[in-house]
Amino acid sequence: MVGEIILKSFYFFSGAxxxxxxxxxxxxxxxxxxxxxxxxxxxxxxxIATRKEKVGxxxxxxxxxxxxxxxxxxxxxxxxxxxxxPLGVLWLxxxxxxxxxxxxxxxxxxxxxRTLGRIARLIRVHKxxxxxxxxxxxxxxxxxxxxxxxxxxxxxSGVQAHEKIIIQFAxxxxxxxxxxxxxNWTEVWxxxxxxxxxxxxxxxxxxxxxxxxxxxVNITDGIxxxxxxxxxxxxxxxxxxxxxxxxxxISLLTATVVGALGGYLLFxxxxxxxxxxxxxxxxxxxxxxxxxxxxxxxxxxxxxxxVFIAEILSVVLQTVWKVxxxxxxxxxxPLHHHFEIAGKEExxxxxxxxxxxxxFAIFGxxxxxx
Amino acid sequence: xxxxxPQSAANVIDAYWKLKAAENTYVRCPYxxxxxxxxxxxxxxxxxxxxxxxxIEVELKIIEKLERKDFSKMxxxxxxxxxxxxxxxxxxxxxxxxxxxGWTRDFYKKPVYRLLKFERSGLGxxxxxxxxxxHLDVPTLVxxxxxxxxxxxxxxxxxxxxxxxxxxxxxxxxxxxxxxxxNNLQKICYAQSVLEETREGVKYGIIDIIHTNSNRLAxxxxxEEPETGHTIQEKGEPKIFRLFIIEQxxxx
Numbered sequence: 001m002v003g004e005i006i007l008k009s010f011y012f013f014s015g016a017x018x019x020x021x022x023x024x025x026x027x028x029x030x031x032x033x034x035x036x037x038x039x040x041x042x043x044x045x046x047x048i049a050t051r052k053e054k055v056g057x058x059x060x061x062x063x064x065x066x067x068x069x070x071x072x073x074x075x076x077x078x079x080x081x082x083x084x085x086p087l088g089v090l091w092l093x094x095x096x097x098x099x100x101x102x103x104x105x106x107x108x109x110x111x112x113x114r115t116l117g118r119i120a121r122l123i124r125v126h127k128x129x130x131x132x133x134x135x136x137x138x139x140x141x142x143x144x145x146x147x148x149x150x151x152x153x154x155x156x157s158g159v160q161a162h163e164k165i166i167i168q169f170a171x172x173x174x175x176x177x178x179x180x181x182x183x184n185w186t187e188v189w190x191x192x193x194x195x196x197x198x199x200x201x202x203x204x205x206x207x208x209x210x211x212x213x214x215x216x217v218n219i220t221d222g223i224x225x226x227x228x229x230x231x232x233x234x235x236x237x238x239x240x241x242x243x244x245x246x247x248x249x250i251s252l253l254t255a256t257v258v259g260a261l262g263g264y265l266l267f268x269x270x271x272x273x274x275x276x277x278x279x280x281x282x283x284x285x286x287x288x289x290x291x292x293x294x295x296x297x298x299x300x301x302x303x304x305x306x307v308f309i310a311e312i313l314s315v316v317l318q319t320v321w322k323v324x325x326x327x328x329x330x331x332x333x334p335l336h337h338h339f340e341i342a343g344k345e346e347x348x349x350x351x352x353x354x355x356x357x358x359x360f361a362i363f364g365x366x367x368x369x370x
Numbered sequence: 371x372x373x374x375x376p377q378s379a380a381n382v383i384d385a386y387w388k389l390k391a392a393e394n395t396y397v398r399c400p401y402x403x404x405x406x407x408x409x410x411x412x413x414x415x416x417x418x419x420x421x422x423x424x425x426i427e428v429e430l431k432i433i434e435k436l437e438r439k440d441f442s443k444m445x446x447x448x449x450x451x452x453x454x455x456x457x458x459x460x461x462x463x464x465x466x467x468x469x470x471x472g473w474t475r476d477f478y479k480k481p482v483y484r485l486l487k488f489e490r491s492g493l494g495x496x497x498x499x500x501x502x503x504x505h506l507d508v509p510t511l512v513x514x515x516x517x518x519x520x521x522x523x524x525x526x527x528x529x530x531x532x533x534x535x536x537x538x539x540x541x542x543x544x545x546x547x548x549x550x551x552x553n554n555l556q557k558i559c560y561a562q563s564v565l566e567e568t569r570e571g572v573k574y575g576i577i578d579i580i581h582t583n584s585n586r587l588a589x590x591x592x593x594e595e596p597e598t599g600h601t602i603q604e605k606g607e608p609k610i611f612r613l614f615i616i617e618q619x620x621x622x
Contacts, residue, residue: 150412322412322413322414323412323413324501325500325501326413326418326420326501326503327414327415327425
């Protein structure tokens with residue numbers, strides 16, 4: 001059985017790798033032709049000298065990973081109970097990320113939320129009664145928007161942080177619905193302890209982890225080769241776990257992802273020919289969390305995805321530090337930018353991240369067998 | 371006889387007066403106060419008008435890169451304009467707190483917020499502990515638990531705070547006093563970070579006691595550097611407060 005899965009997985013891996021490698025040059029040319037390239041940004045990352053070199057590099061490259069996974073899974077690995085929902089949430093997240101990427105390039109208007117005091121004043125004094133009612137009804141929504149703004153979300157031209165969170169919440173809810181109600185799965189496996197029943201508390205845990213991983217991978221995608229390489233290591237680890245569990249469809253799905261990521265990485269190593277963009281990073285993050293749940297190993301997600309967790313934690317801690325103490329904890333967040341500003345070479349940061357990711361992935365696999 | 375603030379405090383005022391923007395390029399710190407509803411009120415101290423000179427200098431270096439400018443080739447006024455646009459500066463109570471902080475760290479070996487009492491309770495108290503400089507405002511500095519009012523301006527001493535709250539709520543710090551041989555007050559020097567039409571910033575000032583019969587400071591002659599056509603005298607008659615931590619130090 002395992003031998004058969006390995007053989008099939010090899011076909012999926014090779015197929016995904018070859019398709020990605022073959023079609024990447026065409027995609028790069030297309031992205032350049034349509035101007036889907038990194039613009040000269042004047043955000044905080046422009047403090048790093050090497051950022052300027054990335055201007056003009058095509059983004060949206062993640063679409064090839066999402067596309068290859070979709071085609072191979074639909075054609076040869078379609079299974080309603082195992083691959084349907086992972087593929088569905090991958091696409092939902094990819095659409096969200098893709099919209100963000102495209103809006104950031106083609107829509108230039110920034111949207112700054114009004115202060116709550118101003119809205120409260122408008123509710124009292126606006127000459128149009130309809131507008132006053134609208135401001136009153138939409139006040140909680142404005143407060144929600146303002147909350148994210150005050151937390152430091154930059155009101156760029158793309159999908160805003162408060163909008164992203166809602167869509168990611170919906171994606172997490174779909175995964176939770178699938179696992180809890182369709183598969184009746186409410187137990188979490190814990191090394192040495194076995195299964196612990198969380199009941200319906202599993203739903204918020206699933207939603208949280210899906211949102212967390214989507215954003216973590218998205219944040220990690222900031223240096224050439226960093227996110228793709230660490231994702232490749234993490235998915236490889238889950239492939240081995242799937243193999244050990246003799247889970248055919250998840251093994252094939254992860255093998256496809258590893259193959260696509262491998263092909264993509266050939267073009268993403270510094271100097272990157274194209275970048276993943278949110279279309280790929282959000283999708284890959286959501287899929288990683290979904291596969292961890294599908295394999296009954298969500299507890300290993302922070303270990304196998306340690307680099308992603310470290311990156312998102314650095315952003316959270318930086319925000320907390322600023323709000324609580326009025327100071328920066330890191331020179332810049334996420335963590336890879338901190339090291340860049342501290343003077344580390346981009347390629348050496350990536351190599352360190354891959355090394356740590358591999359070490360923790362091995363540890364995660366070992367834990368999985370306990 | 372001249373009495374002045376200790377060197378540790380004067381150094382902080384100098385640091386605000388000459389913020390290092392680049393090698394051999396210095397800029398006078400502009401005024402900035404983030405409103406309570408402002409986004410940066412809960413961000414970095416430097417952007418809420420409460421930053422130390424060092425914190426503001428770090429932000430200046432970051433702004434230089436973000437704006438793709440070379441501050442070493444720019445004039446003081448141009449750099450100040452960028453700082454104003456980026457909402458980087460110091461407000462009046464932030465300035466006083468940081469100057470006093472320079473002195474208390476040297477004299478008491480403690481930051482100023484550890485020596486002053488915050489009039490807050492519950493969640494506000496926790497935030498005062500977490501972000502002390504943000505909450506060291508004028509009412510806290512001159513609160514009855516931290517300072518006492520001086521009713522005769524002739525008793526004024528370096529370290530005293532002049533509070534204006536008739537037209538705007540503002541405070542300035544007395545940096546030196548000059549008395550004649552008969553101990554009559556001749557001159558009061560002060561430093562402040564003040565908001566004017568052009569968003570002014572850190573200024574030095576002198577009050578010459580020219581009307582010895584008057585009991586009002588507002589009746590005396592006020593001069594300020596840089597000369598902007600305005601003096602703090604326009605803000606009305608100040609009240610004088612002496613911090614207990616200054617009084618207890620017996621500096622003069």
